[in-house]
Amino acid sequence: MGRLRSLLIPGVDKQLLVRDATKLMPDLARRRFIAGGASLGALTFLTGCDVTDSFSAESMLTRISKFNDGVQAAIFNPNTLAPTFPESAITSPFPFNAYYALDDAPTIDGREWKLEVRGLVDNKKSWTLEELYRLPQVKQVTRHICVEGWSAIGSWTGTPLRDFLKLVGADTRAKYCWFQCADVDGYNSPLDMPTALHPQTQMTFKFGDEILPRAYGFPMKIRVPTKLGFKNPKYVISMEVTNDYKGGYWEDQGYNSFSGS
Amino acid sequence: MSSLVAHDQTTKAETPAKAIQPAWVRIVHWINAVAMILMIMSGWQIYNASPLFDFTFSKTITLGGWLAGALLWHFAAMWLLMVNGLVYLILGLATGRFRKKLLPITPEGVMADTRAALTGKLSHADLTKYNYVQKLLYAGIIVVGILVVLSGLAIWKPVQLQYLTALFGGYEAARYVHFFCMAAIVAFMVVHVALALLVPKSLRAMIIGR
Numbered sequence: 001m002g003r004l005r006s007l008l009i010p011g012v013d014k015q016l017l018v019r020d021a022t023k024l025m026p027d028l029a030r031r032r033f034i035a036g037g038a039s040l041g042a043l044t045f046l047t048g049c050d051v052t053d054s055f056s057a058e059s060m061l062t063r064i065s066k067f068n069d070g071v072q073a074a075i076f077n078p079n080t081l082a083p084t085f086p087e088s089a090i091t092s093p094f095p096f097n098a099y100y101a102l103d104d105a106p107t108i109d110g111r112e113w114k115l116e117v118r119g120l121v122d123n124k125k126s127w128t129l130e131e132l133y134r135l136p137q138v139k140q141v142t143r144h145i146c147v148e149g150w151s152a153i154g155s156w157t158g159t160p161l162r163d164f165l166k167l168v169g170a171d172t173r174a175k176y177c178w179f180q181c182a183d184v185d186g187y188n189s190p191l192d193m194p195t196a197l198h199p200q201t202q203m204t205f206k207f208g209d210e211i212l213p214r215a216y217g218f219p220m221k222i223r224v225p226t227k228l229g230f231k232n233p234k235y236v237i238s239m240e241v242t243n244d245y246k247g248g249y250w251e252d253q254g255y256n257s258f259s260g261s
Numbered sequence: 262m263s264s265l266v267a268h269d270q271t272t273k274a275e276t277p278a279k280a281i282q283p284a285w286v287r288i289v290h291w292i293n294a295v296a297m298i299l300m301i302m303s304g305w306q307i308y309n310a311s312p313l314f315d316f317t318f319s320k321t322i323t324l325g326g327w328l329a330g331a332l333l334w335h336f337a338a339m340w341l342l343m344v345n346g347l348v349y350l351i352l353g354l355a356t357g358r359f360r361k362k363l364l365p366i367t368p369e370g371v372m373a374d375t376r377a378a379l380t381g382k383l384s385h386a387d388l389t390k391y392n393y394v395q396k397l398l399y400a401g402i403i404v405v406g407i408l409v410v411l412s413g414l415a416i417w418k419p420v421q422l423q424y425l426t427a428l429f430g431g432y433e434a435a436r437y438v439h440f441f442c443m444a445a446i447v448a449f450m451v452v453h454v455a456l457a458l459l460v461p462k463s464l465r466a467m468i469i470g471r
Contacts, residue, residue: 061333068336075421082420083427143432145419148328149311151432226420254329256336261420 065256072258078194082225085141091152096215097229106182106235110219116238122169129219133205135159140200142225145261156223157206162197170241172197178246179222182235189233189248191224200225228259281388281466289349290467296345297446299324299338304443306331313440343410362391363400371397385460402449409442
């Protein structure tokens, strides 16, 4: 218990976070409902597919979700900024949220850590935290919206991702920036290039003017105020600029891939 | 020859008069019923992921199995609800059905018909004409239907549609609006279904038109 307590972050409700984590946990028994051929004959005409195809509600829903990715990409305006708030609006304490308890959050040594840059970039050198800290930073106070529905306003400071992409000579015509993280079981998430180039998409190094704490993704998170929370990777260890859709931790389990706000 | 033509005209004139609910109304009504049930049941599962109040919905009445499944259902059925709803609004306005069936609504009429309903004196002899309580409820539920879609869009796209979200008082307020619209629709459905079962010929009219 003493060990546990020492790992807790003041102001973070441990029970709440465990509850959140279990809620997001994929439950195979629960998923069986959509997987188990709950086919709705009445809805087949909507998809225009041949009824003799192996048809299930799940495949129909997956297809509509892909269609929704396209709709959201089409209505995404690269010049529309997420609303910003005064510092007084910041949610305190800001919730910790993950599919694991805070005790299992990655503990990263900032002196050892390096950001690996791969894929369609001119300069594939890895970046130390010290080097990244030297890049110009901006602060944003924006609303973080979780796929579960709750939201919280936070203050994030860091380097606009589009500046970094320019710096490393990324091919910005590529489709995605794919991030890999240090979370248990490996977290990863693809970010579409138009969103990666959005002025508020940020490589975040500070939360509330302090070095990003472990709970919120030390040493680096990608803050994307135009996406749901799970598209804001924490504990980032690598970035790959790619044309391939490489999937993501939650995306692969059925969460909509674009998940734009 | 002339008598034949006259006969044709009378049958033609009789057919639309006999249909209490025209075919387009019946089609959009039942599509809406399916879409609403899918939206509400998946919405309850989504609500359970982050409840606004001190209760959650039993898993036996939710759709999707878990949050991701419920979101897939919700964002699929929303197209059915929105497209069908738009067709309904356009046809309702274009054919004059809304004006003819739902207007005027007067406070005196609503009061009188409410009193009649509560004392068991409200007649359903003529199904083609709505009483004032029906007019108020049917017009009201159309407004709630529009609000539930708009507040849903405000929650779904609080950045791209931020002016809409602001209109609802911000993201968090829009969640409450969305919830209360759902509650109003469920309350309407309970009364609506109960009364349809009490007056079965009204249910028949919504199925076969007469």
